[in-house]
Amino acid sequence: MKTKTPWHSGKMICVAVFFIAAIVTLVAIAIVQNKPLEQKYKYGIVLDAGSSHTAMYIYEWPAEKENNTGMVGQRHKCKVKGKGISSYAREVAGAGRSLAMCMEEAKQCIPAAKHQDTPVYLGATAGMRLLMKQDRNSAVKVMEAVQQTLQASPFSYQGARIISGQEEGAFGWITVNYLGKNFQKAAGTMGALDLGGASTQITFVSKETIQSPDNAMEFRLYGNDYQVYTHSFLCYGKDQVLKLALEKKLKSADTSLEDPCFHTGYSEDKLFQKVFDSPCVQAVSTDAMNKSFMHKGSGNFIECQNSIKDIFNFSQCKNSQCSFNGVYQPPVEGTFGAFSAFYFVMNFLNLTGQSLADTKKGMEHYCQTPWNTIVENHPKVDKKYLAEYCFSGTYILTLLENGYNFTSENWKDINFIDKIEGSNAGWSLGYMLNLTNMIPAEAPDTPLMPHGGFVTLMLFLTLFLLILLFLGYTFLGRPSCLPPKEIV
Ligand SMILES: O=c1[nH]cnc2c1ncn2[C@@H]1O[C@H](COP(=O)(O)OP(=O)(O)O)[C@@H](O)[C@H]1O
């Protein structure tokens, strides 16, 4: 007598084939779905036309994630050779030409197929704001010249303009908080301190209601409302402040000047024109402009700080409290990112992680070091920068402590930063994010889990069910709906 097992029945073979086919299909779908999608990148270009130089930034981001915070990163930075565009007032075509090399680099860096869809923006800051005051006609021509160069590039030209001090401050704040992914964190945001050559910006969220509309900016980002205090001090960038400080010390009849903000042994013949060529200082006669004076160092931090305090006006304030020059400012709050020249100077001086008292001691020591020792110790550093670090460091300390009212308690909340997650801190990224609407007002709806995770979970659940079915069949016997075993 032979027993015919169910495996030999046509029906069971059929069921088994379907089971296997279903499993194979599921595995195949899961593998295909989980295969990392070929990343499609988008690009954007911002030219930061600063008072001292222009830098071109190329940003990139995965196309399908453009509204997620922190997804845009810096792909490339190109430093334009020579000075800032405002220095081309007398030879405006040169301003346009100066950008050509970096635009060429952009063509190499961004895939050709993407050129047309890559927006390019140029924002000019305080150097051009000053030129606008001094010589409007030339300023307009400089902007036209840079516009022409950018329009001639294969990229999608989106505008070249002089941005306001408020924009400069606010976009710097957006950049550091976007890169730090702070907009979706409960911990709150980070203030932004930007020091340029011709202006400086302070921007932070304050609990206090902002008392002057000029200093208030409101944003709704990722579902949260932010009221931001911001102020830009034109002429208080480190290069213009040096002119302001020299103006205070120099009399037009002087042939030499002893300056505590420069090292002993430093001595350089300088034209009055170098100090008085700016709208930040009082004009002098053409005669006086052509004279020169011997700029000599005496290297004394305390005296230097006292001389720098003279360029701040701490006396008048129409609001509950002010920083300086009658500008309203609520008390500083929270942590701050201090970038651009704040970072360059404090990093050079090795003073980025010290207490306020130690920072002062460090400055005292640095300023009293003789010039020849400084030169010996830093043979590779550009002499122009090198000569000014004592002045710049002392100005930074004075601006932060006496100007913005940081104290020895909250000094540690200032982080001197150059880059966050590989991208430079500065206004340019925030500017592009804003103009391309990449920061949504409301938080995007996020699925419970990523797509890949969902497919994998579904696959495992299905396999689990199939195994259960199989075990159920073998251990508990055939379901009653199957025909009874035939005994032959
Ligand atoms: O390596 C460096 N050491 C010191 N200062 C630097 C270095 N690189 C750039 N800087 C300074 O940083 C400042 C940048 O200012 P920027 O050109 O952005 O002007 P703006 O923001 O006022 O328009 C300038 O004062 C420039 O001299």
Ligand SMILES: [Ca+2]
């Ligand atoms: Ca700048």
